[in-house]
Amino acid sequence: MSDDPTRLAEAIRRGDRGALARGITLVESRRAEHTTAAEALLELLLPDTGRAMRIGITGAPGVGKSTLIEALGSRLCDRGHKVAVLAVDPSSSVSGGSILGDKTRMELLSRRPEAFIRPSPGGDTLGGVARRTREAMLLCEAAGFDVVLIETIGTGQSEVAVHGMVDLFLLLLSPAAGDELQGIKRGVMELADAIVVHKADGDLAAAADRTAQQCALAVRILHPGEDAPPVLLASSTTGRGVDELWAALEAAITRRRGDGTLTAMRAQQATRWLDESVREALLGWFLNGPDVAAKLSEARQLVADGKLLPTVAARRLLAARG
Numbered sequence: 413m414s415d416d417p418t419r420l421a422e423a424i425r426r427g428d429r430g431a432l433a434r435g436i437t438l439v440e441s442r443r444a445e446h447t448t449a450a451e452a453l454l455e456l457l458l459p460d461t462g463r464a465m466r467i468g469i470t471g472a473p474g475v476g477k478s479t480l481i482e483a484l485g486s487r488l489c490d491r492g493h494k495v496a497v498l499a500v501d502p503s504s505s506v507s508g509g510s511i512l513g514d515k516t517r518m519e520l521l522s523r524r525p526e527a528f529i530r531p532s533p534g535g536d537t538l539g540g541v542a543r544r545t546r547e548a549m550l551l552c553e554a555a556g557f558d559v560v561l562i563e564t565i566g567t568g569q570s571e572v573a574v575h576g577m578v579d580l581f582l583l584l585l586s587p588a589a590g591d592e593l594q595g596i597k598r599g600v601m602e603l604a605d606a607i608v609v610h611k612a613d614g615d616l617a618a619a620a621d622r623t624a625q626q627c628a629l630a631v632r633i634l635h636p637g638e639d640a641p642p643v644l645l646a647s648s649t650t651g652r653g654v655d656e657l658w659a660a661l662e663a664a665i666t667r668r669r670g671d672g673t674l675t676a677m678r679a680q681q682a683t684r685w686l687d688e689s690v691r692e693a694l695l696g697w698f699l700n701g702p703d704v705a706a707k708l709s710e711a712r713q714l715v716a717d718g719k720l721l722p723t724v725a726a727r728r729l730l731a732a733r734g
């Protein structure tokens with residue numbers, strides 16, 4: 413990682429994929445000397461960010477998120493878009509700085525010159541989102557990608573995190589989800605800007621229809637008196653509904669661009685990012701203090717034994733950190 417941030421920024425702006433991949437590795441690095449270079453890189457590229465349509469895709473394991481991204485992404489490439497995919501891939505691992513991801517499920521898309529797929533190792537996640545997905549997304553935008561798709565494993569926590577960094581949030585449901593709609597976290601349904609009942613093909617088509625109807629009812633109850641998010645049927649295998657899905661997403665983004673919602677949303681996301689960064693930095697500062705680990709484990713024991721009030725322990729630890 414000997415790249416100088418200025419040169420790396422220029423290469424990323426030119427659309428050099430190797431540079432983009434190195435830039436993402438740099439922002440993902442936990443090494444202190446990389447943090448400074450990563451910040452310099454992001455600051456240099458900030459003016460070139462913000463132009464992409466940012467879409468988060470969530471859903472239970474196996475619902476077909478990667479397959480739908482492949483189907484949708486390929487069509488978008490056909491239409492002249494440049495598509496970046498950021499996916500948390502639990503099966504991938506980092507070795508010697510290179511990421512050995514299982515890209516097989518997006519094989520067609522990964523071969524397209526207009527697409528860039530970046531699996532992030534699942535081990536380094538915050539409830540299913542890579543720690544630096546936001547930064548990776550900004551680098552992709554600077555490299556000229558105008559659609560960024562973020563795949564997240566549905567863990568509850570990850571949906572909230574991804575929702576905080578995208579313009580549109582898509583929830584995928586399986587054809588059988590109708591029977592368990594009660595079980596799907598209400599919070600996730602509320603966050604969704606569009607819901608897709610996926611695998612609406614073959615033997616599953618009838619179940620998918622029923623699920624879509626139940627889901628449409630549930631969504632209207634969740635959004636009384638407002639425009640309820642659309643509930644769509646799609647199949648990545650047959651291609652059914654994929655164009656309609658894109659049309660719905662484009663319509664939603666056009667509306668949000670037109671009425672100022674998008675600008676307001678992004679501003680709010682940026683200020684929340686600041687708040688999170690302050691919290692993260694404070695925690696890091698505290699944990700790096702002298703003897704903090706020992707003092708913390710001592711306090712934990714006292715608290716566990718009921719001998720010390722947690723709030724008092726916390727105040728003392730912080731006071732000792734000075």
Ligand SMILES: Nc1nc2c(ncn2[C@@H]2O[C@H](COP(=O)(O)OP(=O)(O)OP(=O)(O)O)[C@@H](O)[C@H]2O)c(=O)[nH]1
Pocket residue numbers: 471472473474475476477478479480517565610611612613616646647648649650
């Ligand atoms: N019938 C049918 N099967 C599909 C469709 N899309 C995906 N599948 C199958 O569903 C399985 C899971 O697909 P993935 O795209 O890997 O699902 P995912 O949601 O990305 O899975 P995780 O990333 O592991 O959470 C695969 O065996 C696919 O072949 C579809 O439209 N119809």
Ligand SMILES: [Mg+2]
Pocket residue numbers: 477478479563
């Ligand atoms: Mg997947």
